[in-house]
Amino acid sequence: MERFKKYLAEFIGTCVLVTFGCGTAVAVGCSSENGSGYILTALAFGLVIVAMAYSIGNISGCHINPAVSLAMLIRGKLSVTDFIGYIIAQCAGSALGCVILGIVFGFDCSFGANQVQTATWERGNAGLALVVEIVLTFVFVIAVVGVTSKTENTAVTGIVIGLTLTLVHILGIALTGTSVNPARSLMPAIFAGGDALSQLWVFIVGPLVGGALAALVYMFLEHKKAK
Numbered sequence: 001m002e003r004f005k006k007y008l009a010e011f012i013g014t015c016v017l018v019t020f021g022c023g024t025a026v027a028v029g030c031s032s033e034n035g036s037g038y039i040l041t042a043l044a045f046g047l048v049i050v051a052m053a054y055s056i057g058n059i060s061g062c063h064i065n066p067a068v069s070l071a072m073l074i075r076g077k078l079s080v081t082d083f084i085g086y087i088i089a090q091c092a093g094s095a096l097g098c099v100i101l102g103i104v105f106g107f108d109c110s111f112g113a114n115q116v117q118t119a120t121w122e123r124g125n126a127g128l129a130l131v132v133e134i135v136l137t138f139v140f141v142i143a144v145v146g147v148t149s150k151t152e153n154t155a156v157t158g159i160v161i162g163l164t165l166t167l168v169h170i171l172g173i174a175l176t177g178t179s180v181n182p183a184r185s186l187m188p189a190i191f192a193g194g195d196a197l198s199q200l201w202v203f204i205v206g207p208l209v210g211g212a213l214a215a216l217v218y219m220f221l222e223h224k225k226a227k
Contacts (some may be wrong), residue, residue, distance in 0.1 A: 003081075003082065003085065005059055005060075005086045006059060006082065006085070006086070006156070007060075007086065007088070007089040009056040009062070010056075010060050010074040010086050010089040010090050010093065011087060011089040011090070011092055011093040011096075011217070012056065013052040013056050013060070013062055013063075013064035013093065014065075014089070014091075014093030014094050014183055015095070015096045015097045015225065016093075017045070017049075017052070017093075017094075017181075017184060018093070018094045018096075018098060018101070018184060018187065019046050019100050019101065020044055020048050021041070021045040021184070022098075022101060022112025022113075022179070023044075023050050023097075023100075023101050023104070023105075023112065023113065023178075024040055024041050024044035024045075024112075025044075025110075025112035026105050026110055026111065027105075028041065028067075032099040032111070038170075038173055038174075039170070042166050042170045042173060042178075043164065043166055045165050045169055045178075045193055046117060046162040046164075046166030046167075047175035048162075049064075049158065049161050049162040049165050050158045050161075051158075052064060052158075053158030053161060053162065053213070054158045057149040057152075057157065057158060057159060060086070062065050062158075064090060064093070064181075064183070065090065065182075065183060065184070065211075066090060066181070066182045066211075067137050067140075067141055067179070067182065067208055067210060067211030068144055068153075068211060069083055069086045069090070069142050070083070070208055070211045070212055071145055071203045071211045071212065071214055071216070072215075073221075074212060074215040074216065075215050075219060076217075082139040087166065087183070090183035090214060091183050091186060091187065094188070095187045097187070098111050098163060098187045098188055098190075098191040101191075101195065104182070106156075106225045107191070109188065109192075110192055111187075111189075111191045111192045112188050113185070113188040113189045113192040113196035114176060114177040114178070114179045114188070114196065114199070114200075114202075114203045114220040115174050115176075115195060115196055115199060116177070116199050116202060117176070121132075126199075126202060129154035129175070129176050129199075129202045130205065130206050131206075132172060132175045132176050132203050132204060132206070133176055133180065133203060133205075133206025133207055133210065134206050134207075134209050134210040135210065135216070136179075136180050136206075136210065136212075137168075137206060137208040137209075137210025137211055138213050138214045139163060139167075139168055140168050140180050140214075141180075141215070142217065143160060143161060143164040144161050144164075144215040145215060146218060147160045147161060147215060149218075149222070163191040165180070166219040168180055176202070176206075179202075179207055180204060180207050180210070181207055182204045182207050182208060185200065185203035185204065186203075188205065189203070
């Protein structure tokens with residue numbers, strides 16, 4: 001039952017992330033030319049993390065992101081069974097979030113799906129977009145790993161993680177739309193179809209590589225500090 005509660009918490013958290021984060025992107029637009037929409041989208045994703053961290057964080061850790069779960073698996077903070085369960089729950093929550101967006105905005109909306117900006121895609125032949133997602137996710141996940149590694153940080157954990165997610169969105173929206181979260185990208189791309197699906201691999205591979213690197217680098221830093 002306790003394991004089920006963790007999965008349910010991840011399901012709910014990811015659903016809320018997609019509904020409010022991607023929903024804000026659909027409602028106000030998140031192009032870099034539209035300043036207010038750009039900032040509102042970044043804030044929406046960050047504020048969802050703050051809200052969820054202080055509501056479900058004590059149940060599942062509030063990963064709501066396969067890249068974070070992978071980092072915790074590498075660090076030995078999550079079992080393989082729970083890792084698989086978390087991923088399934090996160091993707092299912094993302095799907096429900098998309099259904100809610102479809103009901104609210106119509107099933108022909110963008111669903112807030114990530115799309116690499118034209119200049120970024122053409123300049124790097126997708127490679128640049130992949131690097132951007134790796135870097136953005138590395139910064140986000142190393143902040144998550146660092147702030148959650150000490151129990152004395154509990155009071156500020158949600159705020160730090162939420163602000164960091166806002167930070168990476170502020171830079172990343174103009175480049176890749178900012179994923180840093182495969183579950184957040186997978187279902188919106190499936191529901192939106194088209195170009196979003198053709199570029200989806202960037203938003204799966206990039207965040208997972210970035211998350212793994214963040215875990216490994218932090219483990220190295222932690223080990224050196226202990227010595």
